[in-house]
Amino acid sequence: xxxxxxxxxxxxxxxxxxxxxFALPFNDLxxxxxQVHRQHFDANxxxxxxxxSIKTGAxxxxxxxxxxxxxYNTGLGKEKLLEIEKVVAQARDAKAAGASRFCMGxxxxxxxxKDLDVVLEMVRQVKSLGLETCMTLGMLDDExxxxxxxxxxxxxxxxxxxxxxxxxxIITTRSYDERLETLANVRGAGMKICSGGxxxxxxxxxxxxxxxxxxxxxxxxxxxxxxNMLVKVKGTPLEDVDDLDPxxxxxxxxxxxxxxxxxxxxxxxxRELMSDSTQALAFIAxxxxxxxxxxxxxxxxxxxxxxxxxxxxxxxxPEENRMCQDEAAQEEALDASLRRQAIxxxxxxxxFYDATAETDDIA
Ligand code: SF4
Numbered sequence: 001x002x003x004x005x006x007x008x009x010x011x012x013x014x015x016x017x018x019x020x021x022f023a024l025p026f027n028d029l030x031x032x033x034x035q036v037h038r039q040h041f042d043a044n045x046x047x048x049x050x051x052x053s054i055k056t057g058a059x060x061x062x063x064x065x066x067x068x069x070x071x072y073n074t075g076l077g078k079e080k081l082l083e084i085e086k087v088v089a090q091a092r093d094a095k096a097a098g099a100s101r102f103c104m105g106x107x108x109x110x111x112x113x114k115d116l117d118v119v120l121e122m123v124r125q126v127k128s129l130g131l132e133t134c135m136t137l138g139m140l141d142d143e144x145x146x147x148x149x150x151x152x153x154x155x156x157x158x159x160x161x162x163x164x165x166x167x168x169x170i171i172t173t174r175s176y177d178e179r180l181e182t183l184a185n186v187r188g189a190g191m192k193i194c195s196g197g198x199x200x201x202x203x204x205x206x207x208x209x210x211x212x213x214x215x216x217x218x219x220x221x222x223x224x225x226x227x228n229m230l231v232k233v234k235g236t237p238l239e240d241v242d243d244l245d246p247x248x249x250x251x252x253x254x255x256x257x258x259x260x261x262x263x264x265x266x267x268x269x270x271r272e273l274m275s276d277s278t279q280a281l282a283f284i285a286x287x288x289x290x291x292x293x294x295x296x297x298x299x300x301x302x303x304x305x306x307x308x309x310x311x312x313x314x315x316x317x318p319e320e321n322r323m324c325q326d327e328a329a330q331e332e333a334l335d336a337s338l339r340r341q342a343i344x345x346x347x348x349x350x351x352f353y354d355a356t357a358e359t360d361d362i363a
Contacts, residue, residue, distance in 0.1 A: 011219045013259055018209040021255045026247065030285050033254035036261045037286040045319040046311070047264050047289040049101040049134065050094035054122070055081045055115075059107035061138075061173045063161070065201055067233040068107040074235035081106065081115055084122050091126045097304055098318050099292055102126050103134040103157065103194075109174070110139040120151040127152040134194055134224075139174065139182045145189035155224060156186040157194040163210035166203045183218065193218070196226035196266065199252055200244030208252050212259055221260040224289065227253055229270025246278040250285050257286025264289040276310055283314065 021029065037043060058070045058078035067074040091102045104122065111119060119137065127133050134155035135148065148156065161167065164176045186193055195218070197211045215225060229249055232239050249270075256265050266289035267282045274282075292307055311317065 009221070009261060010259070011217050011221075013213050013216050015206070015209055015213055018213055018255060018259070019206065021258060022205060022209060022251055026251070029251060029254045030281070033257040033286045034284055036258050037288070040262050041288055042319070044314075044316050045288065046283070046316050047101070047266075047319040048099050048292045049103050049266075049289065050091075050097070050099040051103040051105060051291050052082075052087065052090050052094075053079075053106075054087055054104045054119075055079060055106035055108065057107055060109050061171065063171050064237040065170065065198055065230055065233075067236060069236070072235050072237070074233055081118060084118065084125060087122050088125045088129070091129055091131055094292075095129055095131055097292065099131065100319065101132040101134055101155070102129075103136070103155075103291075105136040105157070106138070108138040110141075111137045111144060116144060116147060120147060123148065123151040123153045127154075136194075139178055140185050142185050142188065145182075145185040145191065149189035149191050153191055155192045155194045156182075157224075157226070158182050158186065159196050159198070159226065159228075160211060160214055161197050162201060162203055163207035164214065165210055166201075166207040170201060183222075187218075192224070193222040194224035194226060194266075195222040196224075196228065196256075196268065198228040198230050198269070199249055200230035200241065200270075201238055202241045205248070208248075209255070212252070212256055215256075216259040221263050224264045224266060225256055225260055226266040226268035226289075227256060227287070228268040229274070231270050231273070246274065246281075250278065250281045253282045253287050254285035266290065276313065279310060280314055283316065288319070 021032075024032070034043070056079040057068050057076045059066070059068045060070055062069055062071040066072075067076050070078075087104065094102050104119075104126075106115075106119070108115070116137075119135065123133050123135070132154045133152065134157055135153055136157035139158075140148070140156070145156070158179060160176070160179055162170055167176045183193055183195060195215060197215075199208060215222060227249075229244060230238060230241065232241065253265055253267070256263075265287050267279065267287040268291060271279065271290065290307070292304060
């Protein structure tokens with residue numbers, strides 16, 4: 001049995017095409033997303049990351065959704081940069097709990113050199129545990145990105161947050177272009193990019209399409225695309241914004257999967273408030289990465305037990321850490337997994353079709 005040829009990797013999506021995907025009947029959209037997903041991933045594997053805040057609060061930026069911004073009174077105290085030993089101990093625990101990637105976040109506009117020196121040592125030590133490393137430290141210039149890359153940082157997270165059109169409603173202290181510049185510096189230094197956005201901030205449906213267009217126009221696509229549901233925090237300007245319908249959230253996951261077929265799409269912040277059913281739909285729509293652990297920077301994340309129960313219920317398993325394998329071995333392992341999946345489930349050949357042809361047809 002052979003699978004249909006993989007969906008084309010495109011960077012030239014038109015807004016109309018993306019909106020047409022959003023407008024598909026829900027079943028058709030999820031079916032298409034699931035097919036694209038199965039062409040590139042083991043459908044039942046979910047990459048698991050753990051996130052630790054290494055420096056919390058008093059951020060000079062004014063992101064309207066963020067409890068860490070020093071512009072809003074959310075009752076969050078200002079903390080110093082965590083000591084290296086504490087970070088490494090947490091990373092060790094995360095690995096023991098099944099995480100393959102350890103993400104560290106600091107509430108900075110951009111890191112100062114004396115802080116960066118400490119952070120570089122954190123990267124080296126966490127990496128030496130056999131974990132993939134990811135950091136989010138705010139804006140990076142060329143040289144900072146290079147230093148992190150040399151220390152062994154695998155991923156850098158820097159979200160676009162929303163569409164360029166809606167961006168000014170959410171953040172005024174840094175521009176969209178500055179975000180894109182940081183991403184270019186990260187890529188230029190040879191690191192992988194983790195970049196996505198937040199839904200449910202009062203944006204219009206067209207903004208969701210426009211944000212995904214921006215992400216998909218990055219070449220190569222971000223390896224990791226976190227799609228967050230706003231967690232409304234008291235004291236932030238978005239505390240009373242209207243809820244986003246979970247079905248619209250799942251639609252965005254599905255469209256992200258179709259547009260960025262090889263990226264890990266992460267079901268990110270906001271999971272705590274989602275039902276198991278919504279999360280299951282998000283996995284069907286092509287989400288294949290989660291944060292695991294009891295805190296997501298400063299907002300609650302479902303506890304590990306709930307996640308394990310959900311994985312068991314859905315027959316999901318954590319994706320293996322492939323950092324020690326070369327590209328060819330990775331491809332081979334994925335092919336074998338896809339073949340096994342098809343044979344085990346006796347998936348009829350006609351279920352696989354060329355999803356590219358479908359998406360190309362959308363006007
Ligand atoms: S999202 Fe990041 S940059 Fe924005 S206020 Fe929060 S910590 Fe600062």
